[in-house]
Amino acid sequence: MVTMKEIAHRTGVSVSTVSLVMNHRDEGRVKPAIAAHVREVADELGYQVNPMASSLRTNRTRTIGFISEEVATTPYAGGMILGAQTAASKLGYLLITVSTDGGMDEDDEIDALKRYGADGFLYAKMSNRVTDVPARLKDCPVVLVDATGRDGTTPSIEPDEFRIAYDATTRLVEAGCERIAYIGCSEPMLAQEGRLAGYRTALEAAGRKFNERLVVDVLNNGPALEAVSDLFDWERPDGFFCFNDARAWYVYECAARRGLVIGRDVSVVGVDNHRVFAETLSPRLTTVELPHFEMGYWAAAKVVSMIEKRPLDDLDVPDTRAPLPPLDAPVPAKVHCTLIEKESVRAAG
Template sequence: MTTMKEIAQRTGVSVSTVSLVMNHRDAGRIKPEIAERVRQAASQLGYKVNPMAQSLRTNSTRIIGFISEEVATTPYAGGMILGAQSAANRLGYMLITVSIDGGMDEAEEIAALKRYGADGFLYAKMSNRATTVPEQLRDCPVVLADATDRDGGTPSVEPDEFAIAHDATTYLINAGCQRIAYVGCDVTDDTTNKPIVAQNGRLAGYRAALQDAGRTYDERLVANVLNNGPALKAVGELFEREQPDGFFCFNDARAWYVYECAARRGLAIGKDISVVGVDNHRVLAETLEPQLTTVELPHFEMGYWAAVKLVSLIEQRPLDDFEWPETTAPLPQLDAPIPAKIHCTLIEKNSVARH
């Protein structure tokens, strides 16, 4: 088993220098070129950090707790966990994930993670909702993912909902669509009884894109729906009443209603009707024919950014030397205003006609 002493001998530095580098405490203390030489030597020699020994030395377990609601059980959002795990692993941390779905007691799950000695916590939601940080986490480093702190102050990361809609609607405008409808989400926040964060941002972005193009917002072109039969009926009525030639949909699932209504009326998606969704849902976006142009939500990016931000809070350092990976959507700076917003990427496929 390789020791720090062997790495020190290989690189010609002190054991304390090796220790700082291997424990990610070299920023501002060790010259970057020396730190890189130490890391390369450690990799070549097959050095492995001993978590138990490290915990005893630093009073840190290097464990991150990931608390999720509707994330671990949602197939296309698994990227958030993967992103957090990838970042944690790269920074020398282990991620333990618990789900509070299915009647699981949130307080008990948090208590269990604390018994493991978690250094900090990621708290994740779905569909970008306002949430209250649990009381049990108030004394710990915590970062929210795909959620906004209702009370303010807690670092968080979320999709740029306004930009999602603005980009999608502008794309339809540039494609030549004259009457662009918005099929939105009729879900409300359980606490405030107001539309969820994602719906507010996307409706605002849709309206702004129309205004920027010199067009007038018309509420008759908006249908906020839930799902199943009533949603299909509402979208059908929108077809009959307003005859849109373009649709921006809150998500890919709602885009399906547009496909169905168009088929019932003998209209071809990508020719007569243009559609843009949100999610890049692996089943819907790739199964619909023609394939759906959609804005990909940054699940991997949110998980990755949140984990790096959390480690910076745990270690009380800016991580200025951290090299970000190549991602589909660009990652914001760690010191970005709260909530940090990720500008999502529009994935062009075949559901938008070019006039």
């Protein structure tokens, strides 16, 4: 195992200087060029921080607790947890994940993480929503993932719902669609509110009038298929922006029943890039990918910056599909999601 003494010998500085750099306490104490050289040599030698020794010196365990509700049981859990774990690992932290689904008591899970000495917490939701920070986390470094704090001050990260709809609708406008419908969600959600606003603004920016007859808000059930079918017959849209990929299936089904070809007669854009729909719908669905990896990565980096009280200027940011907002972005931080071109929208006219 490489020691700080070896790094000190290679760089010609004292062990205490190496310790300051390796524990991110060098700002204002060690010249930046020297600190950069120490880190470079440490990387070359394969130095790894000893978490036990570090926790004794700093009173930190370098552990982050990831608390999820309706996340670990969804298809998106992998991306969000992987993003958080990737950032935590880069920064020398261990991620411990607990789920409050299945009758697990949230307070008990938080207390367990605290007993393990977690330095900070990620509190994750599914389907972007307003939430309260649990009372047991009030005095801890905490970042909300795919959620907005009711207090308006807790650091949080979420998809830019408005831009999702604006970009999707604009793509349909560029494809030459004249009557663009929105298949929305009948549940009150931040995503629904933002996506409806983005759809409407994109139409107006293109010189189109918003027509409420082209908007149908549905759930995922039989009546939803009926409502979309009625929309086809009464309003005859040639473009559809769908709240998610699941709702895009209704459009595919209704088009098939009428002998219409998706990508030629009717253009469709969904949201999620859901693996099941992405692999089964034909032609393949053009969709806006939700940034689960990006949200997890940003949240973990943000909570570490709060724990260590530093800006993480030295963080090596990965090349993600959607660009990450800066760690000092206003609350809530928003991710501009990426539209994935496939085959369900005809070529731009």
